Amino acid sequence: MNSLISKIQLLLFAALFSAVSLAEAQVNLGQTDRWMKGALAAMERKDYQTANSIFRNLIESGLPLPDEMPYYFSETLFELGQYDNSSNFLNKYLELTGFKGENYEGAKDLQARLKAPLAAIESCELCDRRGYRYQTCFTCDGSKQIEQTCNYCKSKGIVGCSRCAASGMIKKVNVFNIVEFFECERCSGKGRLTCPECAGSGKEVSDCKTCSGSGKITSDSICDHKPHVHEGESVK
Structure with a gap:
């Protein structure tokens, strides 16, 4: 039941x-x-x-x-x-x-x-390729690259020589156990070198990340396939 x-x-x-x-x-x-x-x-x-x-x-x-x-x-x-x-x-x-x-x-x-x-x-x-018109990149203003402070040398343009610890001299001990000092060949005794990242400019130049180095980004406007100039865009 x-x-x-x-x-x-x-x-x-x-x-x-x-x-x-x-x-x-x-x-x-x-x-x-x-x-x-x-x-x-x-x-x-x-x-x-x-x-x-x-x-x-x-x-x-x-x-x-x-x-x-x-x-x-x-x-x-x-x-x-x-x-x-x-x-x-x-x-x-x-x-x-x-x-x-x-x-x-x-x-x-x-x-x-x-x-x-x-x-x-x-x-x-x-x-x-979707038909949306390009406009000038607002980050690099169409230059395709961004200039910023060099992180490697902190905008100084020079870095300390690593071979001589920025002293300009190399210490060597000869066979008689006598300590001798020689001018560092790498930095010519200056103790510093031109920054290898910015070539001494203190600035670092790299491709703009916003536009991937193209100088342009896609807008939300449908393209009419005709050259014209308006705010934020320039005809190349």
Whole structure:
């Protein structure tokens, strides 16, 4: 009897758990559906910035994503000039759905439209491979290198001679056990040497770490592939 009751309780618990899980799934799908409708409505009125924000919120939410979502997101990114990102999401859409996707024809059309802007990015020297325009590095101001105080000589430009302990003289004991002093050949008796790190300048020059010695960093502006001068950028 007790065994039968336990089985009934277990079945009831399983049924309750399934019902709760189903309800949660329906809530999640409902939220996903609302966001998708909002994004598509924004695209319809050509408000691609809003559509972009909604799609990104949907991605970051961890909710189930509709199969067609990557296609619509790639269209949105294309309209915003984010061609590299658009291509990435479009490729993911085609990878996931293949020719069976509802928007397969639209995806192939977008793929064709992406060829020209992607080629322009590839050949442009004013932007990175994602299409974001370069700007002058704010750390080195485009010089590619940073000048700082030499740590080796503490900006003095000279260091003590290690062979003679900065005395300028070398002490030797001859065969008669007599101590003799000779001028240090390494430092010519001066007891000091030009700093080998900064060559006596007291300054140390190294590649700028911010831009890795290139003199430029990527901005958050989409490149138009046209030379122009504005704050923080100079045409080379």
